[in-house]
Amino acid sequence: MTGPRERHAARHPVEFERARSSFRALSTRSQSPRQRFDFWRSLFPRIELDPVEEDSRRDFEGHVLHYAAQDGTAFVFCTNDDTRARFGQSEGNFVMLSLTLAGSAKVQHGFDTRFIFRPSSGLLALDGGQQSTTVSRDHSVISLMLPRDKIVAALGNDLTVLREGPVSLPHRGMTHLLTSHLHTMAMEGERLDRRSADIAMKAATDMALATLAQVDNREDGQQVPGHDAAVLAAARRYIQLQCGDHKLTAAGIARAVGCSRAYLYQAFAVEELSVGDTLRAARLERAAALLLAFADMPVKLVAFRSGYADAAAFARAFRTHRGMSPREYREFCQC
Numbered sequence: 316m317t318g319p320r321e322r323h324a325a326r327h328p329v330e331f332e333r334a335r336s337s338f339r340a341l342s343t344r345s346q347s348p349r350q351r352f353d354f355w356r357s358l359f360p361r362i363e364l365d366p367v368e369e370d371s372r373r374d375f376e377g378h379v380l381h382y383a384a385q386d387g388t389a390f391v392f393c394t395n396d397d398t399r400a401r402f403g404q405s406e407g408n409f410v411m412l413s414l415t416l417a418g419s420a421k422v423q424h425g426f427d428t429r430f431i432f433r434p435s436s437g438l439l440a441l442d443g444g445q446q447s448t449t450v451s452r453d454h455s456v457i458s459l460m461l462p463r464d465k466i467v468a469a470l471g472n473d474l475t476v477l478r479e480g481p482v483s484l485p486h487r488g489m490t491h492l493l494t495s496h497l498h499t500m501a502m503e504g505e506r507l508d509r510r511s512a513d514i515a516m517k518a519a520t521d522m523a524l525a526t527l528a529q530v531d532n533r534e535d536g537q538q539v540p541g542h543d544a545a546v547l548a549a550a551r552r553y554i555q556l557q558c559g560d561h562k563l564t565a566a567g568i569a570r571a572v573g574c575s576r577a578y579l580y581q582a583f584a585v586e587e588l589s590v591g592d593t594l595r596a597a598r599l600e601r602a603a604a605l606l607l608a609f610a611d612m613p614v615k616l617v618a619f620r621s622g623y624a625d626a627a628a629f630a631r632a633f634r635t636h637r638g639m640s641p642r643e644y645r646e647f648c649q650c
Contacts, residue, residue, distance in 0.1 A: 337512040338382045338390075338504035348374040355395065361443060361460070363404050367397040367450060380504055382512060387462040388520050392501040394455040403446035409460045410474060411441045412484070412523055414497055416553050417571035418453030424480040432456075434549030434572040438484045438494050440527065442477035455556075455571075457497050459523055469524045484526055493522040498552050506608065546574050547582040551593065558597040561624045565590045598622040599636045602629070606645045614641045 341358065343351035352375040356364045366372050377395035387409070394417075413420075413432060420432040424447040432439060432449075441447070444463065466474065476482060484490045500515055507515060549572045557563055557571075568590065569579040583590050602621035605612060615626045618641075623629035633641050 337509045338380055338500075338507060340505050341379050341381060343375055343377045343395075351375040351377070359391075359400075361404065361409060363401040365399045367399055367452070371396050380501060382504065382516055384513075384516055386465060387460075388465070388516065389458075389460040390497075390500060390504070390516060390519065391458045391460070392456075392504070393458075395451075397450070397452045397454070400449045400451070401446075402441070402443050402448070408463045409443040410463060410466055410477065410527070411443050412459040412461070412493075412497075412526075413439045413441060414457040414494060414552075415439075415454070416457065416549070416556060417455040418451065419573060420449045420451040420454055420456070422481055423448045430481050432481070434553065435546050435574075436483060437486055437548075438490055438497075438526070439481050440474070440477055440484055441481045442474070445478055445480075447480070453571075455553075457501050459497060459519055461520065461523055461527075465520075466524065466527060470528055474527060489522060489526045493519070493526050494548075494552075496522060498555065501556060546572055546578065547586060547588075550579060550582065550590075554594050554597050558594060558601055558622050559620050561619070561622045563594065563622065565594075568594075594622075595632065596636075599633055602633060602641065603637065603644065606641055607648055610645065610649065617641065 343355050346354045352366060352372045355375055355377045358379060358381065366375060375396055377393065379391055379393035379395075381392075382390040415432045415434050415436060417434060422430040422432065422441075424430065424445065443460070496515075496519055500519060504512065504515070550568050553568055553571050554563075557568075565579060566576050569576040572579070574582075579590060583593065598621045602617050602623075605617045605620060606614075609617075614630070618626045618629035621629065623632070630640055633644070637644050639647065
């Protein structure tokens with residue numbers, strides 16, 4: 316039997332998550348097929364959402380890691396079926412920082428200005444109060460939404476440069492720190508307790524305001540026609556987040572970040588890295604973290620959640636990487 320609190324949470328999931336003031340993982344799989352898209356749309360009240368293909372409204376697939384603070388700041392890491400999002404609604408008094416991890420989002424601003432968000436685009440800023448439409452395909456994205464009044468109070472202006480469309484944030488300094496922090500929040504947020512989650516979100520907000528201060532004048536921000544200077548960084552971010560998928564391959568990584576497999580290999584080779592070694596290292600680092608964080612988790616499950624379908628192959632790779640077996644590593648670190 317459900318009480319008033321549970322019924323309110325079901326009707327207002329975003330408001331309920333804000334009250335909890337912590338990261339929460341939500342999925343449309345928790346709903347019946349007929350209700351999945353409506354549930355997904357209810358999670359994003361500031362944006363008008365529709366499926367790109369009407370037939371996909373039924374059995375819509377979407378997964379999100381979400382944090383909503385009392386002051387209206389929100390963090391979202393989501394992967395979902397293709398959608399059309401319309402900004403500039405009555406609730407659109409915010410600026411969104413967006414980091415595409417896979418796929419693309421085509422943006423129409425005004426009548427004819429178009430931009431494409433790709434993993435190589437880096438961190439972008441979008442004015443949620445301006446009329447624009449995005450069509451996302453095979454999209455995985457991390458977003459941070461900041462209320463406009465918070466930006467005005469901190470910076471003394473409302474970033475008029477964003478009125479002409481999305482802006483690519485400078486590829487230096489604070490932008491790099493914020494990008495790394497958002498990526499870490501996406502990986503670790505679900506494991507944080509309330510106090511730690513609040514601290515992580517406060518740090519993200521402070522870094523975001525400092526980053527936005529760099530685009531006060533037009534020369535600091537670059538309008539986004541599309542550029543491919545960050546393929547390596549995008550691929551490494553994608554590997555860190557998706558290394559638990561035992562079917563992940565170089566071809567899949569290249570497809571996700573929007574380049575050919577040959578170009579992906581070339582981008583890694585410039586830094587004397589290899590795709591295979593980077594993926595292997597990410598999987599083994601995830602395994603080491605899981606072994607310590609979940610003392611009762613069977614090693615076979617650790618292997619699977621770290622991207623290894625074969626537990627024996629995982630044990631051999633872990634011994635080579637750490638100099639001891641997974642069980643020995645767990646026991647050694649717990650002493």
